[in-house]
Amino acid sequence: MNKPLSGHDGPYDAPVEIRGFTVLPEWIDYNGHMNVGYYGVAFDMALEKLMVDHLGLGEVQVKALGQGPYVLQSHMNFLREVQPDEPFYFRFRMLDSDQKRGHYFAQMLSEKDDAVCATQEALFMNVSHTTGRSEPYPDWADARLGRMVHDHAGLDAAMQVGQAIGIRRK
Numbered sequence: 001m002n003k004p005l006s007g008h009d010g011p012y013d014a015p016v017e018i019r020g021f022t023v024l025p026e027w028i029d030y031n032g033h034m035n036v037g038y039y040g041v042a043f044d045m046a047l048e049k050l051m052v053d054h055l056g057l058g059e060v061q062v063k064a065l066g067q068g069p070y071v072l073q074s075h076m077n078f079l080r081e082v083q084p085d086e087p088f089y090f091r092f093r094m095l096d097s098d099q100k101r102g103h104y105f106a107q108m109l110s111e112k113d114d115a116v117c118a119t120q121e122a123l124f125m126n127v128s129h130t131t132g133r134s135e136p137y138p139d140w141a142d143a144r145l146g147r148m149v150h151d152h153a154g155l156d157a158a159m160q161v162g163q164a165i166g167i168r169r170k
Contacts, residue, residue, distance in 0.1 A: 004140045005064050007056030010147040014155055015091040016054055018046045019111075023086045033081040040076070043106060043120045046090040047071075055144050057137075065138070066129045069102070074122040077160045080115055087111035093152040095161065097145035099136040101125045105161050119160045 051058030
């Protein structure tokens with residue numbers, strides 16, 4: 001299928017904002033704030049909205065084409081606690097893409113004061129549900145990912161992008 005399933009061809013906001021999230025009661029841990037595991041859930045929920053609403057990928061792609069994005073690698077930074085019932089949103093920037101993969105950086109921000117609470121840098125790949133192997137995106141999807149990379153190229157680099165993990169010693 002070589003026609004878009006949903007989303008749009010751009011131009012894409014730089015960065016793309018995804019709104020409408022609130023910390024759910026079941027996401028709160030014994031420390032009284034959002035549990036570390038639910039940050040991953042929240043980033044994934046926001047990524048799905050980016051995929052479907054802007055790029056025409058994600059669940060609509062799986063249903064129509066039997067292929068979809070799999071996250072291969074993810075690195076999160078936790079910068080500030082997120083409290084019970086706190087509303088938050090995301091900013092996404094597409095850093096790079098090729099025919100099969102995308103590399104993005106996202107920030108989770110508090111709706112109260114726009115403070116960055118967490119970041120995620122991730123690499124995803126298009127995977128066939130029939131073969132379980134990588135598969136090139138359809139031409140229209142490849143073009144949209146490339147357009148988003150182009151539209152986001154002028155954004156200032158975030159200090160968390162490409163960060164190594166480890167104990168820093170003097």
